[in-house]
Amino acid sequence: MEVGVLALQGAFKEHRKILKDCGMASREIRKPEQLAGIDGLIIPGGESTTIGKLMVEYGLMEPVREMGFEGLPIFGTCAGLVLLAKDIKDSTQPRLGLMDITVVRNGFGRQVDSFEADLEIAALGLKPFRGVFIRAPYIEKVSPNIGILASLEEKIVFARQGNFLACSFHPELTDDTRVHQYFLEMVRYGC
Amino acid sequence: MTEKGTWTVKKGLAEMLKGGVIMDVTTPEQAKIAEEAGACAVMALERVPADIRAAGGVARMADPSVILSIMDAVTIPVMAKARIGHFVEAQILEALGVDYIDESEVLTPADEQFHIDKSCFKVPFVCGARNLGEALRRIGEGAAMIRTKGEPGTGNIVEAVRHMRMVMGEIRRLSGMPRDELMTAAKEMSAPYDLVLQVAREGRLPVVNFAAGGIATPADAALMMQLGSDGVFVGSGIFKSKNPAARAKAIVAATTNYNDPAVLAEISKDLGEAMPGLEISSLPENERMQERGW
Numbered sequence: 001m002e003v004g005v006l007a008l009q010g011a012f013k014e015h016r017k018i019l020k021d022c023g024m025a026s027r028e029i030r031k032p033e034q035l036a037g038i039d040g041l042i043i044p045g046g047e048s049t050t051i052g053k054l055m056v057e058y059g060l061m062e063p064v065r066e067m068g069f070e071g072l073p074i075f076g077t078c079a080g081l082v083l084l085a086k087d088i089k090d091s092t093q094p095r096l097g098l099m100d101i102t103v104v105r106n107g108f109g110r111q112v113d114s115f116e117a118d119l120e121i122a123a124l125g126l127k128p129f130r131g132v133f134i135r136a137p138y139i140e141k142v143s144p145n146i147g148i149l150a151s152l153e154e155k156i157v158f159a160r161q162g163n164f165l166a167c168s169f170h171p172e173l174t175d176d177t178r179v180h181q182y183f184l185e186m187v188r189y190g191c
Numbered sequence: 192m193t194e195k196g197t198w199t200v201k202k203g204l205a206e207m208l209k210g211g212v213i214m215d216v217t218t219p220e221q222a223k224i225a226e227e228a229g230a231c232a233v234m235a236l237e238r239v240p241a242d243i244r245a246a247g248g249v250a251r252m253a254d255p256s257v258i259l260s261i262m263d264a265v266t267i268p269v270m271a272k273a274r275i276g277h278f279v280e281a282q283i284l285e286a287l288g289v290d291y292i293d294e295s296e297v298l299t300p301a302d303e304q305f306h307i308d309k310s311c312f313k314v315p316f317v318c319g320a321r322n323l324g325e326a327l328r329r330i331g332e333g334a335a336m337i338r339t340k341g342e343p344g345t346g347n348i349v350e351a352v353r354h355m356r357m358v359m360g361e362i363r364r365l366s367g368m369p370r371d372e373l374m375t376a377a378k379e380m381s382a383p384y385d386l387v388l389q390v391a392r393e394g395r396l397p398v399v400n401f402a403a404g405g406i407a408t409p410a411d412a413a414l415m416m417q418l419g420s421d422g423v424f425v426g427s428g429i430f431k432s433k434n435p436a437a438r439a440k441a442i443v444a445a446t447t448n449y450n451d452p453a454v455l456a457e458i459s460k461d462l463g464e465a466m467p468g469l470e471i472s473s474l475p476e477n478e479r480m481q482e483r484g485w
Contacts, residue, residue: 008447009209011209046231047231047232050443054447079207091266106266111204115195117192134200135207173199
C-alpha cells in the first residue's frame with residue numbers, strides 16, 4: 001500500500017516522515033499521473049490559496065475530486081482542511097469541495113494568536129492530543145452526515161465525512177502518530 | 192492548557208511556508224498580484240531593496256499604515272522588516288499583528304554590536320546568514336527561520352549561491368565530525384555549542400532555511416531549491432521586472448517544480464525583461480548589505 005502526499009507547497013515532508021514512522025510507504029504528488037495506484041492521499045498544511053492555484057494549474061483538482069467521489073481516503077490538515085471544504089467563508093479561492101462543511105480561514109486569528117492546546121479526542125483514547133494551531137482555520141457549520149471528532153472553544157477542529165478526514169491543527173509537527181494512525185486505518189481497512 | 196507564541200508555533204509557520212515564494216510588495220495592489228500569482232506570504236515594505244540601494248540614506252521600518260493596508264488586502268501571511276538591533280521597531284511590528292518579522296540587513300542597522308533578543312517576542316523572526324555560525328547565532332537569539340543574505344537588490348544570484356553552499360557545506364562537515372572536535376568547531380564558527388551538537392546529530396539546520404538576495408528568474412529560484420533551500424524570497428526581482436504578474440507566477444511554479452527541467456523550460460518562456468542586474472564587484476564595500484549583522 002502507498003499513500004500520496006500532495007507536494008505542491010507546504011509541510012509535505014513532515015507528513016511523509018510520520019507515515020514512514022507508521023510503516024506506510026508514501027510518494028510525493030505534483031502531477032496527475034503520479035496519482036495512479038495510491039491508496040490514500042494527504043493534503044498538507046501550507047497556504048491554501050497557493051496550493052489551490054497550483055492544483056488547478058497542474059490539472060490535479062479534477063482527478064483528485066473524482067478519486068474522492070470514488071471513495072479514496074483523503075486527509076487534509078489546516079490548508080488541506082480548507083481545500084476539502086465545500087464552503088470557505090468570504091472566499092472564492094479554488095477548492096476540492098468534497099466535505100459538506102463551512103470553514104473560516106485564519107479563524108483563530110493571525111500568527112501572534114497561533115497556539116498549542118491539549119485536545120480531548122474520544123476516538124483517539126484518553127490521552128489528550130497536543131494540537132498545534134498555526135493561523136488555523138476552524139469548521140463553522142457541518143451538515144448531519146459529518147462526524148465531529150474534536151472541538152475547541154465550541155469551534156470544530158477535527159471532523160470526518162465517510163472517506164474524508166480533516167483537522168485544523170498540525171499532527172505532522174508533533175511526535176504523536178495517533179491522528180495519522182486513525183487515517184491509516186481508513187486506508188488499510190476501508191472507510 | 193493553551194499556550195501562544197511557543198517555539199513549535201513560531202517555527203511551525205515557517206514549516207508551512209516551505210516550497211513557497213515570499214514576495215516583497217510596497218502597495219496593496221502589488222500584494223494582491225503576489226497573492227494571485229500564488230505567493231505563500233508577502234513582505235510589506237515602503238521600498239524594494241533595489242530602490243533602497245538607489246535612494247541611499249537611512250532605511251527604516253515601513254510606515255505602519257503601509258503595512259496595515261497590505262495586511263487588509265490579502266489573506267496570506269504578511270511579514271515586515273525591522274532594523275538589525277532595533278527592538279522597538281520589532282515591538283511596533285508585533286503590536287501591528289504582522290505574522291513574521293525580518294530583522295534585516297536591507298535596512299540600515301540600528302545597533303552595530305547586538306541583534307534583537309528574539310526569544311522574548313510572541314511573533315516569530317527570520318534573519319539573514321552567510322554561513323552556519325551566523326545562522327546558529329541568530330537561532331540562539333530566537334530566530335525561528337533563516338534565509339541566506341545574498342546581496343539584496345542586485346538581481347545577481349552569486350552571493351545567495353555562495354551563502355547557501357557555505358551553510359550546506361558546513362552542515363555536512365559537522366555531521367562527519369567526531370564529538371570531541373565539535374567544541375572547537377563551535378568556537379571557530381562562534382556558534383552556540385548546543386546548536387552545533389544538534390546540527391551535527393541531525394545533519395540539518397534546526398529551523399527552515401530560505402534563499403534570498405538576488406533571485407530574479409524562475410531558474411534562479413530552482414537553482415536555490417536544488418542547492419537545498421526550503422523556499423525562496425524574491426525582493427526586487429518581481430516588481431522591478433517588465434511583467435510582474437507573469438514573472439511572479441513563473442517563479443512560484445519553478446519553486447514547486449525545481450527538479451523538473453521540462454517544466455522549468457516551459458515556464459521560463461516569454462516573461463519579458465528581468466530586473467536590471469548589478470555586478471557585485473562594482474559595489475563599494477560600504478554598499479554591500481550582506482556585511483551588516485554580527
